[in-house]
Amino acid sequence: MPHFLDTREDGFEARFVELLGMKREDSPDVDAVVAGIIADIRARGDAALIELTAKFDRLELTPETLAFSAEEIEAEVAKVPAEERAALELAAERIRAYHERQMPHDARWIDASGAELGWRWGPVSAAGLYVPGGLASYPSSVLMNAIPAKVAGVERLVVACPTPGGAVNPLVLLAAQLSGVDMVYRVGGAQAIAALAYGTETITPVDKITGPGNAFVAAAKRRVFGRVGIDMIAGPSEILVIADGTGDPDWIALDLMSQAEHDESAQAILITTDEAFGKAVVAAVEKRLETLERRAIAGASWRDFGAVIVARDLMEAAELSNRVAPEHLELCVADPDWLSEAITHAGAIFLGAYTPEAIGDYIGGPNHVLPTARSARFSSGLSVMDFVKRTTLAKMTPGALKAIGPSAEVLAKSESLEAHGLSVRARLDALNDEGGQ
Amino acid sequence: MPHFLDTREDGFEARFVELLGMKREDSPDVDAVVAGIIADIRARGDAALIELTAKFDRLELTPETLAFSAEEIEAEVAKVPAEERAALELAAERIRAYHERQMPHDARWIDASGAELGWRWGPVSAAGLYVPGGLASYPSSVLMNAIPAKVAGVERLVVACPTPGGAVNPLVLLAAQLSGVDMVYRVGGAQAIAALAYGTETITPVDKITGPGNAFVAAAKRRVFGRVGIDMIAGPSEILVIADGTGDPDWIALDLMSQAEHDESAQAILITTDEAFGKAVVAAVEKRLETLERRAIAGASWRDFGAVIVARDLMEAAELSNRVAPEHLELCVADPDWLSEAITHAGAIFLGAYTPEAIGDYIGGPNHVLPTARSARFSSGLSVMDFVKRTTLAKMTPGALKAIGPSAEVLAKSESLEAHGLSVRARLDALNDEGGQ
Numbered sequence: 060m061p062h063f064l065d066t067r068e069d070g071f072e073a074r075f076v077e078l079l080g081m082k083r084e085d086s087p088d089v090d091a092v093v094a095g096i097i098a099d100i101r102a103r104g105d106a107a108l109i110e111l112t113a114k115f116d117r118l119e120l121t122p123e124t125l126a127f128s129a130e131e132i133e134a135e136v137a138k139v140p141a142e143e144r145a146a147l148e149l150a151a152e153r154i155r156a157y158h159e160r161q162m163p164h165d166a167r168w169i170d171a172s173g174a175e176l177g178w179r180w181g182p183v184s185a186a187g188l189y190v191p192g193g194l195a196s197y198p199s200s201v202l203m204n205a206i207p208a209k210v211a212g213v214e215r216l217v218v219a220c221p222t223p224g225g226a227v228n229p230l231v232l233l234a235a236q237l238s239g240v241d242m243v244y245r246v247g248g249a250q251a252i253a254a255l256a257y258g259t260e261t262i263t264p265v266d267k268i269t270g271p272g273n274a275f276v277a278a279a280k281r282r283v284f285g286r287v288g289i290d291m292i293a294g295p296s297e298i299l300v301i302a303d304g305t306g307d308p309d310w311i312a313l314d315l316m317s318q319a320e321h322d323e324s325a326q327a328i329l330i331t332t333d334e335a336f337g338k339a340v341v342a343a344v345e346k347r348l349e350t351l352e353r354r355a356i357a358g359a360s361w362r363d364f365g366a367v368i369v370a371r372d373l374m375e376a377a378e379l380s381n382r383v384a385p386e387h388l389e390l391c392v393a394d395p396d397w398l399s400e401a402i403t404h405a406g407a408i409f410l411g412a413y414t415p416e417a418i419g420d421y422i423g424g425p426n427h428v429l430p431t432a433r434s435a436r437f438s439s440g441l442s443v444m445d446f447v448k449r450t451t452l453a454k455m456t457p458g459a460l461k462a463i464g465p466s467a468e469v470l471a472k473s474e475s476l477e478a479h480g481l482s483v484r485a486r487l488d489a490l491n492d493e494g495g496q
Numbered sequence: 497m498p499h500f501l502d503t504r505e506d507g508f509e510a511r512f513v514e515l516l517g518m519k520r521e522d523s524p525d526v527d528a529v530v531a532g533i534i535a536d537i538r539a540r541g542d543a544a545l546i547e548l549t550a551k552f553d554r555l556e557l558t559p560e561t562l563a564f565s566a567e568e569i570e571a572e573v574a575k576v577p578a579e580e581r582a583a584l585e586l587a588a589e590r591i592r593a594y595h596e597r598q599m600p601h602d603a604r605w606i607d608a609s610g611a612e613l614g615w616r617w618g619p620v621s622a623a624g625l626y627v628p629g630g631l632a633s634y635p636s637s638v639l640m641n642a643i644p645a646k647v648a649g650v651e652r653l654v655v656a657c658p659t660p661g662g663a664v665n666p667l668v669l670l671a672a673q674l675s676g677v678d679m680v681y682r683v684g685g686a687q688a689i690a691a692l693a694y695g696t697e698t699i700t701p702v703d704k705i706t707g708p709g710n711a712f713v714a715a716a717k718r719r720v721f722g723r724v725g726i727d728m729i730a731g732p733s734e735i736l737v738i739a740d741g742t743g744d745p746d747w748i749a750l751d752l753m754s755q756a757e758h759d760e761s762a763q764a765i766l767i768t769t770d771e772a773f774g775k776a777v778v779a780a781v782e783k784r785l786e787t788l789e790r791r792a793i794a795g796a797s798w799r800d801f802g803a804v805i806v807a808r809d810l811m812e813a814a815e816l817s818n819r820v821a822p823e824h825l826e827l828c829v830a831d832p833d834w835l836s837e838a839i840t841h842a843g844a845i846f847l848g849a850y851t852p853e854a855i856g857d858y859i860g861g862p863n864h865v866l867p868t869a870r871s872a873r874f875s876s877g878l879s880v881m882d883f884v885k886r887t888t889l890a891k892m893t894p895g896a897l898k899a900i901g902p903s904a905e906v907l908a909k910s911e912s913l914e915a916h917g918l919s920v921r922a923r924l925d926a927l928n929d930e931g932g933q
Contacts, residue, residue, distance in 0.1 A: 161615075418892060435887070448876040453844070456850060465583075478750055
């Protein structure tokens with residue numbers, strides 16, 4: 060049974076705060092181990108990378124076999140059934156179309172003082188995408204990370220993906236190929252992150268690293284942050300569904316389970332204005348949990364972190380949802396557009412009964428890399444913006460400098476930064492000697 | 497004497513790489529101390545904050561005096577001379593006008609499948625701005641951090657600024673007032689960052705923390721990252737000037753010194769195509785260093801980290817500059833617009849001889865919080881974007897779900913995520929039973 064709350068009951072606020080503050084993940088402290096691995100890669104490059112891969116992935120590599128060859132990739136992707144290839148191609152096309160609209164625009168203008176101002180966006184030169192091996196090796200995540208990078212104009216895009224014992228997921232290689240990835244290295248863990256950030260004899264360093272990973276990968280990303288850019292450090296997944304009771308309880312049950320099946324630490328919350336509907340959803344979940352392949356994982360998540368909250372009305376539901384700031388928010392209500400206006404914090408909103416969150420995971424177009432653990436309060440999902448950066452522009456004419464320079468000089472003096480003031484004054488004096496503009 | 501390099505000399509590449517890799521800052525390892533301070537604030541709130549302020553800032557506070565009162569602020573800002581107030585007002589106005597153009601746009605469209613897609617931007621609800629006390633207490637930085645937040649629509653904006661021994665900078669309070677800051681707390685260090693992130697009885701927690709600070713503040717920001725958003729961790733400042741020899745060597749000398757005077761760890765680099773001009777700049781710097789108030793700091797920075805590089809031509813100069821990815825880049829050349837097209841990595845570009853970097857520090861309009869330590873390769877200066885976040889939107893019609901749902905189902909199966917596939921299948925079956933759309 061999940062937690063069952065009602066906003067009208069005594070003690071609701073305390074129970075809701077407890078739910079909000081629930082610690083869902085024990086992050087093992089692997090920082091010391093990771094620091095050692097990074098130092099080793101920096102000191103010994105390829106040799107260390109090959110040793111660590113033999114140790115952790117039981118795979119013997121050489122500098123020549125660190126990356127998949129073009130022939131190996133062709134041979135693997137040829138194994139992908141036509142139906143899966145078509146689905147992946149459609150997903151890639153839709154994700155590309157969505158992200159192409161995200162490209163930010165340059166700007167340049169001349170203001171009243173005559174100063175020319177603006178900015179210019181440009182891509183990161185090289186990016187590395189981490190793809191976990193084993194169970195969590197999701198081809199959809201390759202598309203979601205690689206396509207925004209290519210749309211942004213990243214010139215060199217490489218993937219690091221461990222292949223424990225040599226096991227390869229052909230769909231991951233196909234997803235990389237469809238997204239324009241230049242190179243796939245069969246390395247993983249903290250050693251892969253270190254190699255991407257610092258480079259080895261064989262691997263040229265990148266400027267930005269994105270993609271999910273285990274505790275070692277996350278700790279390594281935190282450590283190399285600053286040397287390179289990183290995306291967020293993702294926590295376990297979450298869904299919050301607001302339902303007014305108009306839909307099919309089984310649909311909602313499946314949507315909740317589609318998060319719960321990811322991970323025992325995932326969290327699925329239903330907020331409904333209809334108590335009977337809430338109970339029907341709980342019953343439907345119980346029924347689905349009898350047969351789901353991943354019922355052990357989904358059941359544990361639902362039991363430990365699942366919650367059903369009965370709210371007085373939809374506005375109250377929206378307010379509670381804003382306090383959760385969920386990664387995924389489904390609005391399964393009669394008028395989802397109206398309700399969405401009241402939502403201030405959410406990674407992604409899925410509007411209406413025909414938009415299960417799984418559509419967003421694969422094929423809708425928006426990115427599925429989204430802020431977890433309440434961080435939608437201050438951060439956004441992955442996008443083209445993660446692979447571009449802005450350079451600001453300023454160009455003074457003599458007239459503009461005469462108009463605003465004296466104020467800069469006053470402020471420099473007030474901050475006791477003499478050379479700042481003199482660099483303006485020297486130019487103003489020269490202009491005045493010339494008799495001005 | 498600064499480092500003097502020539503791209504035509506043997507061993508240039510090795511010397512340039514050495515210059516790039518120079519470690520300019522010893523960050524003391526204060527992480528354990530900071531962890532203790534954060535735990536103390538979380539456990540004991542105001543009491544701990546007041547004790548730590550007494551200890552580090554020699555200032556006795558009560559919960560009632562943690563924040564400046566409106567009367568105290570009025571009394572302090574009344575001390576600001578009219579000339580300084582006018583300069584600060586002009587700066588605020590220009591910074592606001594520049595940043596107002598940065599507001600990103602919402603988007604919503606319907607694609608060929610009938611799916612409605614888009615995104616929506618919204619402000620962070622509450623932000624905290626750290627302002628250092630003492631020498632580095634810059635009113636200009638208050639404007640540069642606070643104005644983008646207000647332009648973004650941040651509802652609650654607070655400042656934390658230590659006042660060691662009770663010493664207050666009236667200009668900081670005026671800058672806060674001009675930018676629409678709601679509350680100024682007279683606390684600093686890691687304890688202020690912890691109070692902003694976790695809250696105390698008196699201080700309501702914020703969602704995002706920005707602003708510069710010492711090693712303790714930087715370590716605390718790293719630690720609370722995830723609980724709240726943070727801006728970059730800034731390193732010592734840098735300037736790179738590309739000059740073709742057409743300008744006044746003394747102007748360039750002053751521009752280089754305006755970075756060098758910030759900090760002994762600051763770095764000032766000149767790349768010129770005219771060796772004689774490079775030598776003239778070095779001579780002009782020597783002369784200025786005889787009289788500059790901050791000559792001890794500026795001289796140490798110039799001696800240890802300053803560099804003059806003679807390049808074959810301007811394109812080579814641009815390529816070297818891109819490898820440095822400087823925080824500030826001045827193009828003191830006859831045709832700066834042409835040269836700027838070759839620049840791929842820089843925090844801010846100052847075009848032409850009449851745009852000293854100090855203009856950008858105070859009054860140009862663009863933000864002066866910029867990526868340091870080569871991070872312009874992958875990150876941007878502070879902007880309105882740091883105070884907004886994006887929520888993606890997706891809404892399927894029955895027709896859109898029928899068109900793209902089956903592919904989502906195929907991909908879910910390929911990733912062994914059964915409930916994902918079933919959540920789509922249940923809806924498709926219902927639609928098919930109904931005889932379709």
